[in-house]
Amino acid sequence: MTQNNKWKGKTGGGRFGQKFLFLYFKYGSIILAYAVVSFVIFFYLLINFKATKIIYQYFRTKHNFSMLKSAASTYQNHFIFGKSIVDKFAVFAGRKDAYKLEVIGQEIYSDVVDDEKCGALILNSHVGSSEILGYLLKQNKKKFNALVYGGEAETIQKYRTESLGQQNINLIPVVDGFSHFFQIHFAAKNAELIGVAADRVYAGSKNIPCKFFGETAFFPLNPFQVAVKLNLPVIAFFVMILGVKKYKTYVVKISDEFINSDTPDMKAEKLLNKYVEALENILKLYPLQWFNFYDFWADNN
Numbered sequence: 001m002t003q004n005n006k007w008k009g010k011t012g013g014g015r016f017g018q019k020f021l022f023l024y025f026k027y028g029s030i031i032l033a034y035a036v037v038s039f040v041i042f043f044y045l046l047i048n049f050k051a052t053k054i055i056y057q058y059f060r061t062k063h064n065f066s067m068l069k070s071a072a073s074t075y076q077n078h079f080i081f082g083k084s085i086v087d088k089f090a091v092f093a094g095r096k097d098a099y100k101l102e103v104i105g106q107e108i109y110s111d112v113v114d115d116e117k118c119g120a121l122i123l124n125s126h127v128g129s130s131e132i133l134g135y136l137l138k139q140n141k142k143k144f145n146a147l148v149y150g151g152e153a154e155t156i157q158k159y160r161t162e163s164l165g166q167q168n169i170n171l172i173p174v175v176d177g178f179s180h181f182f183q184i185h186f187a188a189k190n191a192e193l194i195g196v197a198a199d200r201v202y203a204g205s206k207n208i209p210c211k212f213f214g215e216t217a218f219f220p221l222n223p224f225q226v227a228v229k230l231n232l233p234v235i236a237f238f239v240m241i242l243g244v245k246k247y248k249t250y251v252v253k254i255s256d257e258f259i260n261s262d263t264p265d266m267k268a269e270k271l272l273n274k275y276v277e278a279l280e281n282i283l284k285l286y287p288l289q290w291f292n293f294y295d296f297w298a299d300n301n
Contacts, residue, residue, distance in 0.1 A: 025092070025095065026093040030245065034244075037083060038082075041075060045078060051294070052074060055290075059287070062215075080288055081291050087132055087241075087245070091132055096136055099247065101246075101248075102247070103137065103248075105249075105253075106251065108251045109235065112193065112233055113141050113193070119187060119193055119232055120193050120234070121194050121196065121226065121234045122193055123195075123196065123223065123235070123254065124195060125238065126200065127199075127238060127286065128286065128289045129239050129240075129241060130238075133247075133249060134146065136247065138168070143168055143192045143193070145169075145171075145193065146170070147172050147195065198275055199219065206220065207219060210273060210276045211276070212296075212297070221268055221272055224271040225265065225268045227271060228264045228271070229264065234253075234275075235254060236254055237250070237251060238278075238279075240282070254274045255271070255274065256273075
């Protein structure tokens with residue numbers, strides 16, 4: 001398949017704009033930045049009407065909100081997303097101590113971190129703010145290898161690599177369909193943690209249809225095939241924004257009962273469906289924090 005051309009995966013603003021943001025968030029007011037975001041969102045919604053309409057339809061058809069509530073939720077959705085970007089730049093700039101993080105299911109994560117013989121596959125999603133977790137939830141027992149989009153802006157990659165390197169996190173850029181698999185196998189062999197987004201399809205990925213909010217959507221099977229092949233436990237992180245500089249993380253163990261006749265692909269599909277179920281459950285709790293700004297339910301296989 002081809003990569004979804006409705007999502008570019010790259011932070012905008014240009015090199016000068018991004019450097020200015022890092023400088024501002026090192027010294028400037030985070031609350032003032034929230035206020036600016038709340039204002040400029042109105043113009044963004046008008047300029048990017050196609051994406052605005054898609055998110056509006058998400059609230060209307062997937063959550064059955066009224067027209068008025070869907071319109072208000074569309075604004076709130078973009079504002080919360082803007083806040084997550086503000087927070088990401090702030091922690092990039094070294095201000096992680098300004099944030100509070102609550103973790104539900106810490107014992108699940110602790111179990112895989114304490115297991116010296118086996119690594120784990122850690123799933124993240126484009127809900128809430130998964131990336132900020134790397135700065136706020138630090139552990140020194142195992143290296144965390146995070147797959148990231150390799151086409152991201154140079155300035156963003158530089159600051160992110162420097163900051164996450166201090167948190168025992170290694171970034172693996174995905175630049176084509178295969179090269180990163182060698183690093184994944186090496187990390188699994190060393191009983192390390194491997195983080196990957198499980199709700200985006202990429203060039204070269206194998207995608208299968210799943211029932212998601214009552215309709216068909218395509219999800220990548222590859223992460224779950226890797227977990228089955230390497231016999232890795234699978235857990236999902238959902239990092240949700242609670243308010244001003246507050247986050248709540250849900251750690252969910254993704255598992256299923258396999259039978260002797262299950263092929264590796266059948267096992268992978270069962271794990272994928274459990275993940276999709278967990279993703280839907282978290283969005284029922286936090287419907288405003290869905291940040292896939294394209295027609296996710298379109299036939300993108």
